[in-house]
Amino acid sequence: MVFQEPSSDELLTGYENLYVHALMYGVPKEERRKRIEEALELVDLKDRARDRAKTYSGGMRRRLELARGLLHRPKILLLDEPTLGLDPQTRERIWGYIERLASEEKVTILITTHYMEEAEALCDRVAIIDYGKIIALDSPGNLKMRVGKSMITARVREPNLDGIRALPYVSKVEEKEGKVTIYLSEAGAHIQEVLRYLGEATSVELREPTLNDVFLKLTGREIREESPESWVQRYSSVINR
Amino acid sequence: MSELVGVYALWYREVKVFLRERSRIVASFVNPLIWIIAFGFGLGASVSFAGTRYIDFIFPGIIAMNVIFTSVFFGLYMVWDKRVDFFKEVMVAPLRRTTLFVGKMLGGCTDSLIQAGILLIVGPLLGIKYTAYALAVLLIFILLAAAGMVSIGLAIGAHMTSFEGFGLVQSFVILPLFFLSGALYPLDNLPIWLKSATYINPLSYVVDGMRGALLGINYFPIALDFSITLAFVVAMIAAGTLSFNKMT
Numbered sequence: 001m002v003f004q005e006p007s008s009d010e011l012l013t014g015y016e017n018l019y020v021h022a023l024m025y026g027v028p029k030e031e032r033r034k035r036i037e038e039a040l041e042l043v044d045l046k047d048r049a050r051d052r053a054k055t056y057s058g059g060m061r062r063r064l065e066l067a068r069g070l071l072h073r074p075k076i077l078l079l080d081e082p083t084l085g086l087d088p089q090t091r092e093r094i095w096g097y098i099e100r101l102a103s104e105e106k107v108t109i110l111i112t113t114h115y116m117e118e119a120e121a122l123c124d125r126v127a128i129i130d131y132g133k134i135i136a137l138d139s140p141g142n143l144k145m146r147v148g149k150s151m152i153t154a155r156v157r158e159p160n161l162d163g164i165r166a167l168p169y170v171s172k173v174e175e176k177e178g179k180v181t182i183y184l185s186e187a188g189a190h191i192q193e194v195l196r197y198l199g200e201a202t203s204v205e206l207r208e209p210t211l212n213d214v215f216l217k218l219t220g221r222e223i224r225e226e227s228p229e230s231w232v233q234r235y236s237s238v239i240n241r
Numbered sequence: 242m243s244e245l246v247g248v249y250a251l252w253y254r255e256v257k258v259f260l261r262e263r264s265r266i267v268a269s270f271v272n273p274l275i276w277i278i279a280f281g282f283g284l285g286a287s288v289s290f291a292g293t294r295y296i297d298f299i300f301p302g303i304i305a306m307n308v309i310f311t312s313v314f315f316g317l318y319m320v321w322d323k324r325v326d327f328f329k330e331v332m333v334a335p336l337r338r339t340t341l342f343v344g345k346m347l348g349g350c351t352d353s354l355i356q357a358g359i360l361l362i363v364g365p366l367l368g369i370k371y372t373a374y375a376l377a378v379l380l381i382f383i384l385l386a387a388a389g390m391v392s393i394g395l396a397i398g399a400h401m402t403s404f405e406g407f408g409l410v411q412s413f414v415i416l417p418l419f420f421l422s423g424a425l426y427p428l429d430n431l432p433i434w435l436k437s438a439t440y441i442n443p444l445s446y447v448v449d450g451m452r453g454a455l456l457g458i459n460y461f462p463i464a465l466d467f468s469i470t471l472a473f474v475v476a477m478i479a480a481g482t483l484s485f486n487k488m489t
Contacts, residue, residue: 003326005326005329007329009258010325010327011257012254016257018255019251019253020250021334023247023249023253024334024335026243
């Protein structure tokens with residue numbers, strides 16, 4: 001279990017934090033040292049192991065807590081908002097560690113997050129929870145299919161709108177002040193053809209649906225007045241191996 | 242077995258932290274030393290009880306004071322653990338709450354014992370002499386008092402969520418326990434209301450037991466001192482365990 005808030009003991013060193021955890025979770029005596037060193041290695045904290053957690057940055061504490069969560073070889077690891085409040089570099093690294101855990105340690109990881117790109121990048125299955133109920137549970141790909149449409153927005157001098165409309169995979173075409181927006185399924189596969197029919201374009205923008213679109217579509221756009229509730233009730237997503 | 246290792250884990254943490262915070266150790270024995278010296282030599286210049294030097298008379302009282310302050314505050318400081326969220330990790334560990342309590346309690350007792358030990362070492366420099374018997378009795382009472390006081394602190398700390406209550410605990414728990422215990426004065430000629438207060442104060446028996454061993458002047462029989470202290474410790478450990486088990 002890894003909490004949203006930093007929960008390592010700042011008065012102890014990184015190593016001692018893991019040692020206390022190993023004791024509390026009944027890691028056999030012969031294995032303690034080995035497992036602690038492995039866990040520290042996994043999150044690249046070996047050379048800071050003798051420093052007090054107080055001196056660690058937010059990202060390092062997170063990593064230390066990830067390592068700690070693994071010491072007793074859990075079958076399922078719960079990560080509550082693992083990258084909340086971290087800068088983009090640190091977030092990328094944490095994502096890297098989480099993927100490493102899932103593939104190398106063969107551990108099932110349950111993540112709660114507000115970051116849709118995080119769920120998209122890491123998770124095999126995503127559940128969207130609204131007002132405490134799971135309203136969708138599927139792979140990111142399948143969830144995105146529910147929103148369905150890709151969008152191509154292009155600036156074209158003399159657009160061939162009728163030609164585009166005739167294409168079987170195009171569902172809707174809008175034109176406004178020389179800007180053409182085409183809704184279609186799987187833009188990636190058809191973009192060449194669309195552009196050939198469309199005419200001479202000066203700019204093209206392609207947008208695939210993201211989990212963010214899925215989330216907004218499923219939960220609506222109004223802001224939630226959330227009461228403080230247990231973390232499980234928030235959006236959650238699952239990596240399954 | 243795993244619960245015992247759990248107790249060790251909690252104890253290990255407390256002792257590591259204590260030994261690392263050197264400023265706390267220094268403060269913890271300088272403070273009582275000032276008391277002993279200022280009161281012992283200052284007040285002692287014109288006051289003496291039962292034919293003893295005043296400094297000898299208050300020495301066990303000041304040790305008791307040191308034990309109350311450090312032990313109760315040790316317990317209260319778990320509010321800090323809760324605040325920095327470190328305690329969450331401890332709470333979700335696969336251990337009984339009683340185990341957490343015992344580990345933390347023993348950690349606090351160790352801290353208090355180390356601090357009292359420093360005072361016991363300094364004692365002879367101030368002309369205080371003890372026999373082996375006196376030393377053994379002192380250590381037993383120090384350990385019991387520490388266990389009781391740490392438990393009070395933990396029981397209160399388990400219910401608290403902020404530091405605002407610290408002053409209240411100081412005013413309504415620590416200071417009355419100390420001042421109404423006979424640590425600074427003999428119980429013989431007290432007005433009846435004050436005497437009753439000291440009679441229901443468990444610390445009076447701790448101080449009396451230690452003073453009896455050190456100076457041979459007992460107000461209560463030593464067996465009574467010991468039994469009441471023990472009963473107090475058992476009751477406080479029970480209260481602390483209960484608070485930990487109810488803590489959310």
